[in-house]
Amino acid sequence: MERAGVAAPTVPSFLRLRRAWETGVVSETVFGRLLGGFVLLVVVASALRLGHGPAAQTFLLVFTSIVIEALPFILVGALASAAIAVFLPERALDSLARLPLALQIPGAALSGVAFPVCECGSVPVARRLIARGVHPGAGIAFMLSSPVLNPIVLASTWVAYGGHARGAEMVAGRASLGLVAACAAGLAIGRRTRASDLLRARPGERAEAHDHEQGDRATAFSTHLVSDFLFMGKFIVLGAGLSALVQASVPESALSTLGGAPVMSSLALMLVAFVLSLCSEADAFIAASFTSFSSGAQLAFLVFGPIADLKLSVLYGATFRRWFLLRLLAVTVPLIVIGTLIFEAVT
Amino acid sequence: MSVDARIARGGVLVLWAIFFGVLWETGASARYLGSRTQWIVPFGTVVLALAALVYAYGYLRARRGGPALTLREASGLFALLVPLAAVLLVPHAALGSFAASRKGNGLHFLSAGQSAPSKPSDASFLDIRMAEGDTAFAAQAGIKPGLRVHLLGFVSGSSDVPRGTVEIARFYIACCVADAQPVGVPVDAGRTFAKDTWLDVTGSLERRGRRFVVKGERIVAAKEPSQPYLSFRT
Missing domain, CATH: 1.10.287 (Helix Hairpins)
Known part of the structure; x- marks a missing residue:
C-alpha cells in the first residue's frame, strides 16, 4: 500500500540553478580557479591575436571608451547616492515628500540643473532618493532631466550648433522638451506607484542597511559607495558591449536612412540615439551631423538619447521593475515626436 | 573556505x-x-x-x-x-578603414564652427572639408587652390572621391571613440595604396568639382601617430 504522506515538492532544475547562482558561495579554491581561468583566457586570446581584426578592434575600442568615459560618472553618482543614504537626515526628505506632487515633480526635474553628470550618474542617485522616501514620480523626473538640463550638456549643445540663434534654438528646445518629457514620465509612471513596486530589490542591500543601523557611518558610507558603483558598473559594461556590437556591425548610414517623413525621421534618429548610447555631453555633435534630417528630428535625437539607450536599458532593467522601460518608452516617444513637430512649426 | x-x-x-x-x-x-x-x-x-x-x-x-x-x-x-x-x-587598437565605413561622414563638425587655423599651411582635414562648402571660412583660413598643405592620415578606401584619387582620413572625436567620425581629403597620388596605410602627404590643393584635392608632391608611408585622433578647434 502506498504510504500517504507529504512528498517534498520537486523544484524545477532551472530554479535550483538560479538559487545556486544567487546564493551559492564561492570558495577560495573556486575563486582562484575562476581568476586563473580568466587570466589564461586573456593570455591565450592574446597569443592567438584575437581582437586584432578591424571589426574586433572597432568593437573593443568603442566598448572600452564608453566604459572609461562612463565609470567615473557612475562613481560620482554612487558617491552622491551613498551620501544621501548615510548623511541626509530623514526629516530633510520628509519635508520634501510632504509637498504636493504637482510641485515635487517639476521641482525635482528642475533640480537636475544642479547635478552636472551624464545619465549614468543620475540613475543611482534617483534610486537612492526613491528608496529614501522621495516620491517615485519626483525621482524619475530628476533622473531623466539631469542629463539634459545640466549646464555642461546645454553648453556643448550650443557649441555643436555653432552658437548664435541656431545654437540658442536648439538649447531652448532641448531644455524645454527634456523638462516636459521628464515631468510627464514622472507623473505618468510614478504617480500611483509605490517605491517597492518600482525598485528591484538588490542582493546585499540588507547587509548595507545593517551596517547603517549599527551606527558606523564610515563603514556604511563605504559599503553603499562601493556596492552601488560595482552594481551599476557591471551593467554599464554590458550596455557598452551591446552598443559597441551594433556600432561595429551596422553602418550608421543604414540606421539614419530609415527616416523620411517628419514623424518617421524623428523616430529614425531616436532609434539611432538608442543604439549609439552616447554621453549626453557629446551627443549634440553627432546630432548636428545629421544634416539631411530636419532640426526637429535632430532635437528628438538630443532629447531621447539621455532618456533611453542600450546601456541605460540594461541599467534600468537592473534598477527598476521590468515594466519600467516599456512604460517610459510609451510615455516619452509620442511626447517627443509631438514636441519636435511643434518645435519645427515655431522655428 | x-x-x-x-x-x-x-x-x-x-x-x-x-x-x-x-x-x-x-x-x-x-x-x-x-x-x-x-x-x-x-x-x-x-x-x-x-x-x-x-x-x-x-x-x-x-x-x-x-x-x-x-x-x-x-x-x-x-x-x-x-x-x-x-x-x-589589443593595447594599440585604432580605428581604421573598417570603422570609417561604419561611421558617418564627419560632416557634423562642419556645423560646429571650427575657428580658422593660425596659418593657411596648418590647414587640417576638417579645415579643408569646411572650406569646400564655406567660402567665408575658406577666405578667412586662406584655403584656396595652390595652397601647400601637409597631411598625415590613413587610406580610408572611400569611393566617394573624384576619379583618380585616394582618400586619406583621420577620425575626429568630441568625447570618446563612440562618437568618432572620419574626415577625409582626396589625394591625387598617381597610384593606389592598401587600405589603412598611413601616409604622410605634402602637396598643393586643387579644386575638382566641389572637392579640394591634394595634388601629391611627396607621399611617403608613415607610422601611425601616437595620437591617432584629432579634435576640432573651438
Whole structure:
C-alpha cells in the first residue's frame, strides 16, 4: 500500500540553478580557479591575436571608451547616492515628500540643473532618493532631466550648433522638451506607484542597511559607495558591449536612412540615439551631423538619447521593475515626436 | 573556505584605480577619449583611488566579518574586469578603414564652427572639408587652390572621391571613440595604396568639382601617430 504522506515538492532544475547562482558561495579554491581561468583566457586570446581584426578592434575600442568615459560618472553618482543614504537626515526628505506632487515633480526635474553628470550618474542617485522616501514620480523626473538640463550638456549643445540663434534654438528646445518629457514620465509612471513596486530589490542591500543601523557611518558610507558603483558598473559594461556590437556591425548610414517623413525621421534618429548610447555631453555633435534630417528630428535625437539607450536599458532593467522601460518608452516617444513637430512649426 | 566579498570588491576597485592611473601616466587614454574629455582620466584616477581608500578604511573599522562572495556577485566582478582584459588584448587598437565605413561622414563638425587655423599651411582635414562648402571660412583660413598643405592620415578606401584619387582620413572625436567620425581629403597620388596605410602627404590643393584635392608632391608611408585622433578647434 502506498504510504500517504507529504512528498517534498520537486523544484524545477532551472530554479535550483538560479538559487545556486544567487546564493551559492564561492570558495577560495573556486575563486582562484575562476581568476586563473580568466587570466589564461586573456593570455591565450592574446597569443592567438584575437581582437586584432578591424571589426574586433572597432568593437573593443568603442566598448572600452564608453566604459572609461562612463565609470567615473557612475562613481560620482554612487558617491552622491551613498551620501544621501548615510548623511541626509530623514526629516530633510520628509519635508520634501510632504509637498504636493504637482510641485515635487517639476521641482525635482528642475533640480537636475544642479547635478552636472551624464545619465549614468543620475540613475543611482534617483534610486537612492526613491528608496529614501522621495516620491517615485519626483525621482524619475530628476533622473531623466539631469542629463539634459545640466549646464555642461546645454553648453556643448550650443557649441555643436555653432552658437548664435541656431545654437540658442536648439538649447531652448532641448531644455524645454527634456523638462516636459521628464515631468510627464514622472507623473505618468510614478504617480500611483509605490517605491517597492518600482525598485528591484538588490542582493546585499540588507547587509548595507545593517551596517547603517549599527551606527558606523564610515563603514556604511563605504559599503553603499562601493556596492552601488560595482552594481551599476557591471551593467554599464554590458550596455557598452551591446552598443559597441551594433556600432561595429551596422553602418550608421543604414540606421539614419530609415527616416523620411517628419514623424518617421524623428523616430529614425531616436532609434539611432538608442543604439549609439552616447554621453549626453557629446551627443549634440553627432546630432548636428545629421544634416539631411530636419532640426526637429535632430532635437528628438538630443532629447531621447539621455532618456533611453542600450546601456541605460540594461541599467534600468537592473534598477527598476521590468515594466519600467516599456512604460517610459510609451510615455516619452509620442511626447517627443509631438514636441519636435511643434518645435519645427515655431522655428 | 569562502571568499570575503569585501576583499573581492576592493580588489576590483583597486584594479580600476590602477588602470586609470596607467592611462593617465602613459597617455594611452588618447586612444579612447578626445582631448576635451581627457580630464576624465586624472579625475577618475583620483576618485577611484579615494573610493578604494574609503572602502579600505571602512573594511578595517568594520566590527564583524563581511558577507561571503556569491556566484552572482563574482560574475558581476569578473564582468567589470572584461574592459581591462580588452585593453590588454589589443593595447594599440585604432580605428581604421573598417570603422570609417561604419561611421558617418564627419560632416557634423562642419556645423560646429571650427575657428580658422593660425596659418593657411596648418590647414587640417576638417579645415579643408569646411572650406569646400564655406567660402567665408575658406577666405578667412586662406584655403584656396595652390595652397601647400601637409597631411598625415590613413587610406580610408572611400569611393566617394573624384576619379583618380585616394582618400586619406583621420577620425575626429568630441568625447570618446563612440562618437568618432572620419574626415577625409582626396589625394591625387598617381597610384593606389592598401587600405589603412598611413601616409604622410605634402602637396598643393586643387579644386575638382566641389572637392579640394591634394595634388601629391611627396607621399611617403608613415607610422601611425601616437595620437591617432584629432579634435576640432573651438
